[in-house]
Amino acid sequence: MTSSGAFFISFEGIDGAGKSSHIEAVHEALQQRGHRVLLTREPGGTELAEQLRALFLHQSMDALTEALLVFAARRDHLCQRILPALSRGETVLCDRFTDATFAYQGAGRGFDLAVLRQLETWVQDGRQPDLTLWFDLPPDVAAARRAAARAPDRLEREDLAFFERVREGYAQRFAEQPARFARVDSAASMDAVRAQVLQAVADKVG
Numbered sequence: 001m002t003s004s005g006a007f008f009i010s011f012e013g014i015d016g017a018g019k020s021s022h023i024e025a026v027h028e029a030l031q032q033r034g035h036r037v038l039l040t041r042e043p044g045g046t047e048l049a050e051q052l053r054a055l056f057l058h059q060s061m062d063a064l065t066e067a068l069l070v071f072a073a074r075r076d077h078l079c080q081r082i083l084p085a086l087s088r089g090e091t092v093l094c095d096r097f098t099d100a101t102f103a104y105q106g107a108g109r110g111f112d113l114a115v116l117r118q119l120e121t122w123v124q125d126g127r128q129p130d131l132t133l134w135f136d137l138p139p140d141v142a143a144a145r146r147a148a149a150r151a152p153d154r155l156e157r158e159d160l161a162f163f164e165r166v167r168e169g170y171a172q173r174f175a176e177q178p179a180r181f182a183r184v185d186s187a188a189s190m191d192a193v194r195a196q197v198l199q200a201v202a203d204k205v206g
């Protein structure tokens with residue numbers, strides 16, 4: 001938490017885990033409790049970072065290029081939007097942050113975690129979310145939900161083995177920094193997931 005009482009909350013999980021379905025409920029709950037809220041996403045959140053997102057989602061590239069692009073987008077997003085919002089006392093809800101890079105580029109692509117840690121240090125200068133909601137569910141369930149909902153983008157066309165590794169990457173980050181994370185059993189019903197999410201936010205934000 002910042003000195004002004006604002007919170008930085010990230011939403012994570014494999015594609016189709018249910019982040020987008022629940023971020024709005026958190027937004028509304030916090031607004032009802034009087035918080036001013038910035039709702040944003042990664043890669044993205046600024047004009048430059050949204051342009052990098054479009055390249056990232058639609059062009060083929062190697063894992064180092066992926067990592068450099070998402071960290072470049074993150075740097076702009078942090079400097080231009082997230083840190084200023086937190087210093088104004090706003091609570092920031094961010095659909096994905098650096099755990100996604102460790103899960104997708106690190107565990108999914110097999111890219112060097114030591115390099116990612118170095119980039120994380122340079123780009124974030126120690127800044128981490130106060131709370132990370134990890135929407136966890138088996139990749140086959142997520143794939144079925146995605147298939148029913150939308151056409152896949154470049155990452156979503158990866159196979160189940162890729163998403164198993166990504167899920168394992170999230171589990172690894174959870175094990176390393178348990179105090180920051182709340183694991184949500186995303187295989188449950190919509191209502192049950194929403195209840196878990198709102199409880200985890202209330203536990204942290206009060």
Ligand SMILES: Nc1ncnc2c1ncn2[C@@H]1O[C@H](COP(=O)(O)OP(=O)(O)O)[C@@H](O)[C@H]1O
Binds near residue numbers: 014020146190
């Ligand atoms: N708990 C749930 N039970 C059943 N379907 C769900 C649940 N959560 C999300 N879905 C559905 O799964 C699909 C993917 O959810 P979404 O929120 O877009 O995931 P993400 O943003 O994590 O990729 C959507 O069609 C959504 O309605």
Ligand SMILES: Cc1cn([C@H]2C[C@H](O)[C@@H](COP(=O)(O)OP(=O)(O)O)O2)c(=O)[nH]c1=O
Binds near residue numbers: 070095097155
């Ligand atoms: C932030 C981030 C996202 N990603 C990937 C995960 C997703 O497949 C994709 C975009 O995330 P997301 O916004 O969740 O996609 P959607 O709009 O389809 O719900 O980018 C990375 O590979 N590394 C990262 O660091």
